[in-house]
Amino acid sequence: MQNRRETLKQTAVVAGLLASAGFPQFAHAAFNKAAFEAKSVQDAAKAAGAASMAESKDVTITGPDIAENGAVVPLGASTALPGVKHMLILVEKNPAALVAMFHVSDAVETNFTTRAKMGQSSDVYAVAIMNDGKALWAKKEVKVTLGGCGG
């Protein structure tokens, strides 16, 4: 349970985020807690605004086939399709699936690379949520070698 002090603190943080959001097209940028706490890929995508999900060849996820160090796994998500609203990177078997959510604007290409932590071998997903709520996804398996013994 939260006590009053924590609640006040969080309220202040949220207010600060809202105040600094600035530009109207980014006004929704307050932290999407529900999406980041979702356990499954599907729940996270739904919390981020996806209405329906379909696999697509137009979305690309890049990552290593085998990651020696699960603490630093380079993952990239990209698509050439127009009309993308959010781009999501997810790891299916992490405690919370969603790693990162990018809000796409006209000024940037829908091509993001970052590094993620992975607890174990898992499928990784790139999900592009379009302006009409459709979610297009692609997945790839990444094997994580634990302990460096080549297991």
Add this chain to the structure above:
Amino acid sequence: MADPMRISAQASGDKATVRVLMSHEMESGQRKDASGKTVPAWYIQEVTANLNGKQVLAAEWGPAVSKNPFLQFAVKGAKAGDKIAVTWKDNKGESRTDEATVS
């Protein structure tokens, strides 16, 4: 104050590729310390990028992004001499902004 970010922005054609290396612990909230207590989560929640003062990218991150996070993206229409500023905010309310010039 956290350590500065390292930002490189390289123009090629009609876009600029931006690479950012931030300095942050990115504690996941899953780990336990020696006494068995859970280490509280401490991670970057919000990242924004501005081109010449105009916001071009906003992102939300979870605790699953690696320690000392790396981010790469491409800004359309950016050319040499333009200013790229990147800001992050973590879940403790700390934030940092750094700027680089496109080359």
